Amino acid sequence: MKRTLITSALLLALTAAGCSTSSTGRNKIAFMDQNQLNAMGAESFEEMKKKQKVSTDKKTNDYVQCVADFITVHVPKSAHDGEWEVVVFDSDQINAFALPGGKIGVYKGILKVAEDQHQLAAIMGHEVAHVIEEHANERISAEQLAGLGLIATGVAIGDMNVEHKALTIAALGIFAEYGVLMPYGRSHETEADIVGQDLMAKAGFNPEASIKLWQNMAKASGGNQPPEFLSTHPSNQSRIKELRGNLSNSSPLYKKATAKPNCVNPIKA
Structure with missing residues (x-):
């Protein structure tokens, strides 16, 4: 009982310390030190550059x-206050990412799906939005809280017989993965879509291209996308619906943008 109370107190303290609001008004918990996250991002990026072409x-x-x-x-x-390091990985993988500390990785394969500068800006805006909204911080914080919660519950069920204890722990593991952590992923992806669309519009890229991008993504997936309920990513159709709905915000930003990008994709779709 004492250990359970201590763990519960730790959970409450960490939750209270890390509560804040995202730019879209969503409540979030992020209590990791930003400098530590930046260092983790930089270290991961260096490892990727060593292991991938x-x-x-x-x-x-x-x-x-x-x-x-x-x-x-x-x-x-x-x-991020400083220069961004941008690396293109020589791989047909359809992927891109951004990490805390100003790191962006783009795989050549995605340039065949993101057909022009506007669609690539939709991808890049989305990935950078994850950094802006501290989604990595949230993910790590949520996993740590979930771990503490399982520890506390593990102590509470200590008197159960072996069979019931095993079943309970297994059920809790599924809940931690799909009931706690996975919804964070879906909300992060939706938020990154919206924040990223606004970001690309401010930069002078047509926000309507984000819709075309995800239509292309749907074609590229060949119908192999997992069910939305058990996926960290919203379905392509859900994404498109959200992005269409946000055009009322992003289109005026695009019209006000003074920048006129002229970046030419050397890889034909």
């Missing part, structure tokens, strides 16, 4: 860097 194609690198330069200039300094 980095593209040396000048035209491709110039294109990706061009889009990144227009996007990152609009990132709040509170998210």
